Amino acid sequence: MIQTLFGSTEVKPTFLDRMKEAVTRTRESLGERIDEIASWNKQIDRNTLDELEATLLASDLGSATTGQVLGNLREKADHKQIGNVGELKRLLKEELLAILKSAERPAKRVEGPEVILVVGVNGTGKTTTIGKLAHTLRAQGKTVLLAAADTFRAAAIEQLEVWGDRTGAEVIKTKPGGDPSAVLFDALQAASARKTDYVIVDTAGRLHTKTNLMSELEKMTRTAQRVVPGAPHEVLLVMDATTGQNGLQQARLFTQSAGVTGIVLTKLDGTAKGGVVVAISRELGLPVRYVGVGEKQGDLLPFNAQDFVDSLFA
C-alpha cells in the first residue's frame, strides 16, 4: 500500500516544515502574527466567533460545514465553560481534526501490481502528481509503470514521458486520440507479465458534468478489473487547493463513476487553504492521501491531518 511505503523514505523536511515555508511565502505580516499571539488570552465575545467563522469560510470549508463546526463548538464551549480564545481555538481544531480523522481508512494489502488510477477535472495537476508519485516510489526501489491514458489533451503523452525519463519509469502509450482503455489494458498486461510493483494511470482531465467522459472512466475501471482482479486498488481524485464549493460535487460524481478512494490536494504552496476537503471528508467520508506543495519532484507529501488543521489557522 502506498501510504505505508512512505514510512521508509529518507527523512526530509517534514510536512509542517514545508507548510511553514509555504506560509512564510504568503508574507503574512509580522504584525498579524503578534495580534494572533495577543488574542490567545482574550476573552471570547461575539467578534471571536465572527472571526473564526471568517477563517473557516476563507479556507473554503463552505457555509454548511462551517455552520455545523461552529454549532458544535458553541455547545462544547458552553458545556466546558471555555473562557479564553486560545482554548476555544484548540477546541475548534479538535473539531476539524475529528472530521478529517473519521474519513481515514486503513491500507489494503495488495498482491501483484498495485494499480493507481488518477482522475480529476482539467488543470488540477494530475500528470505532475503522477510524476512525483513515481519519483517517491522509485526512490524506494519499487518498479513503476506509467500508463499514458490521457490521449485527449495536446501533448499530455509527451508531458508524462518527460516524467518517465526523470524517474526511470517506463511509459506505456498509444497515439493521440487512441482508446484510453486500450492503453490501460496494455499497461496492466505488461505489468502483470513483468511483475511490476505499481502501475499509475494518467487520465484526461474531465469535468464531472460530462456524462460521456465519466462513463469512459467507468469503462476504464471495468477494464482494469478484467486484467488485474481487484484493480484499480487506489483511485486518486486530484483536486486543486484553490477549488471552492464545486469540489464537493467533483468528489461526489467522480466517486460515482470511478469509485474514488482518496484525494490528492495540489498547489498548497499558494495562498489557498484547500478547506473544501474538510467538507468532502464530512459529507462523503473520503480521506485525503497526499498534498502537493511545490513543483519539485519531492514536493508530494503524505497527508497529515494535524498539520493541515494547523495550517488553516497559520
Add this chain to the structure above:
Amino acid sequence: MFENLQDKLQRAFKNLRGQGTLTEENIGEALRELRLALLEADVNFKVVKELIDHIREKALGQEVMTALSPADQVVKIVRDELVAILGKDTAKLKFGTPPTVVLMAGLQGSGKTTTSGKLASWLKKGGHRPLLVSVDVYRPAAREQLKVVAQAIGAAIYEGKVEEANTARGGSEALPPLTKEVERLAREARREAVNSGCDVLIVDTAGRLHIDDQLMEEMQSLKKLLNPQEILFVADAMTGQDAVNSADEFHKKLALTGVVLTKMDGDARGGAALSIRNVTGQPIKFIGVGEKYDALEPFHPDRIVGRILGMGDILSLIEKAEEKIDKKKSEDFAKKVLAGDGFSLDDFREQLRQVKKLGSLSSIVKMMPSVGPFAGMQKVADNFDDKELVRVEAIINSMTDHERGHHEVINGSRRKRIARGSGTSVQEVNQLLRQYAQMKKMFKSMGRGKLDRRFAGFKMPGM
C-alpha cells in the same frame, strides 16, 4: 441539490404578506438565505458581506410593491446590484498598432494554453491573423502542447528553440527562472509577427503562483518588453475564496486589462467572477465553455448573475415561453409525460415545433440554471446541434404513425427507408433514435418524482 434561491426567499417572506414596507426585521431571514447562496457560489466572504450590507440598505424602507411579491422584489434588488458590479455590457478586446500583443497570465492549470488557442481561433474567425507563441519553458511539454493546438486550429505559431531538457521544472532542485530565455522567445516572436504580417500576437506564459516573486518579476519584464494592449488573467470558474488573493496580486503587479473565466461548462456557480471583478475592477471578457477550440464566448454579465444565484435567466425564459407557447398543448404534454404515459416520437415532434418558436435550443438552455433539476436537460441539449432540428423533424415526418408510437419496431430496412425519405443518412436516423431513447428515459425518471414539483409547475414543454 441546490434549492432555488427564489423559493427560499419565497419561504422567508411567507409571513410578510400584508406588511407595508420592507424592514430590518422582515428581510433578515431573506438576507441570511442570500448570504448562504452567495457563499455556496464561492463569492468571497468579504465581498458577500459588502454586498449584503449594500442590499440591506437599498431594500430597507422600500414599499412592498403590489405587482411583485416581496421575494421577487428583493431578488430584483440583488440582481441589479450584482449586474452593477459586473458591468452591464459585454467588454471588447482592445487592439492597437499591429501587432497587438495579448499576454496571457494566471495560476497553474487555469487553462492558459487552451484559452490561447481558442482566442486565436476566435480572432481568425473575426478576420485577424493571430500568431501564437509559448514562453512557458518550465512545464514539461507545454510548448509542444501549444504547437499541437495551433496545428489543430490552423493558426500560425512561432516555435523558436529552447533546450527544454535543462529547463523544465520538476527536477530535484528548484531552478532559477529563465527570464533571459523567455524574453528572447518573446522578442523573436514579435519580430516574426511583424515579418509575417500577423496583426495579433498571443503570448502564452507559464502558470505561476502570485506569491512567486521571481516568476512575477519575469511577468513584469515581459510586460515591459512587449507593451501588450491586453493582459488577460485566466481564472478557473471553480476557484473558491482564494480568487481574490491571486487576482489582486496579479493585478497589482501587472495591471490586468481583463479576465477570462474558464471551465464554465461545468456546474460551478462561478462566484469567483464577482470576487475577481470586485478586486481588480477589470471586466470579464471571455468565458471558456468546452474543450473544443471554438468553445470561447464573450461574457454576458447578466447571465452569470442568474447562475451565481442558481436561478438561470429563468424569468425571461418563462416570459418568452408564455408568449410563444400553446398553453393547452404544453399542459397536456406535461400531464401525460409526468404521469408516466410515455413519450412518443409524435410528442417529440410536437415539442420540437414548440421549442423552435422560442429560438435556438442552445439559447434556451443558456437561460436555464445549470444546477438542480435542469442539469440533466443541459446534458441532453449538449449533444444537440441547432441546425439538426429541421432535419430531425424531417426524419420524424418520414416515419409512419405506427413507427412514431413504437420506435422499437424501426429496424434496419425501415431506417434505410426513413433516411431516404427525409434526405438524411441512416447514421442520422440512428442518432435521432438514440437521442429520443435518452429523452424518453429522462422523462420516465422525472415522472418517478426525481424532478420536483417546481418543474411540473413550470410547464416548460419538453426540452
